[in-house]
Amino acid sequence: VAATKIDAGMKNIVRQNPDFLDALIETLPHPLYYKDAGGRYMGCNRAFEDFFGRPRSEIIGRTVHEIGLGSIVELYNRKDRELLENGGKQHCEWEVDRSDGEKRYVLFDKAALKDAQGNVTGLVGIISDISEQKKIEDALRRTREFLASVLDNCPALFYVNTPDNRITLVNNAWERFTGKTQEQVVGLSLQDVFSQPVVRKFMEDNRRVLETAAPLEIEESVERNGRTFFFQTTKFPLKGPGDSLVGVGGMSI
Secondary structure (H helix, E strand, O other): OOOHHHHHHHHHHOOOOOHHHHHHHHHOOOEEEEEEOOOEEEEEEEHHHHHOOOOOOOEEEEEEEEHHOHHHHHHHHHHHHHHHHHHHHEEEEEEEHHHHHEEEEEEEEEEEEEEEOOOOOEEEEEEEHHHHHHHHHHHHHHHHHHHHHHHOOOOOOOEEOOOOOOOEEOOHHHHHHHOHHHHHHHOOEHHHOOOOOHHHHHHHHHHHHHHHHHOOOEEEEOOOOOOEEEEEEEEEEEEHHHHHHEEEEEOOO
8 A cells, every 4th residue: 555655656746747757867876778679778867978988969879889888798789689578677797898998897787668568668777886896805705715725724723613612614734634624524513523522621612712702722632543632722712793702713733
């Protein structure tokens, strides 16, 4: 009922203000455009002009081949044809050349336009520039790869446990010492991997770290293949949003 009232209200606004839709489109910060069934641009907003560096007079009535979209023009045109032939919606991520020559990562969200008989008469699209988001994602990816390389080449045994003593991460040194791979142990409880005398000590130390929210330095001994190995271990709390404790990290040398 509420949605029906809103729709009716919008129709009244449009009837009373013929320029309402044009004003709304121009106000949008994202480039917006619409095309006819032949793939020719029939309208766009100022943000679209600015993004591609062309005035409306050089856009309206032309196809994507005529205004150009760099290396993606053929793929872009093919996706348009699919939408015009089949109807529905599209969501695509592409790299495009902006008017100043800078490459930008963008999302194209498009939908087919239909007449009262259900025939596709064109399409409307809006472009969202996600270049800054991609830069952040790439920086995070490089950071993760760097940290993974550091951990996997570190000679010390490194591992992470959840507050309920499940394994979430181990490095190559840990795998070599235990003879178990990360794929085999992630998600398992410490009790599933180590013997009872050892696991009780591990779990008690983890509990102390979580209770004090402070690092703990200890000496440990572990029996393996008939030999006793001694380690100097540092365990430390891992914090999440709002300083909530999300686990215990450990490094044994």
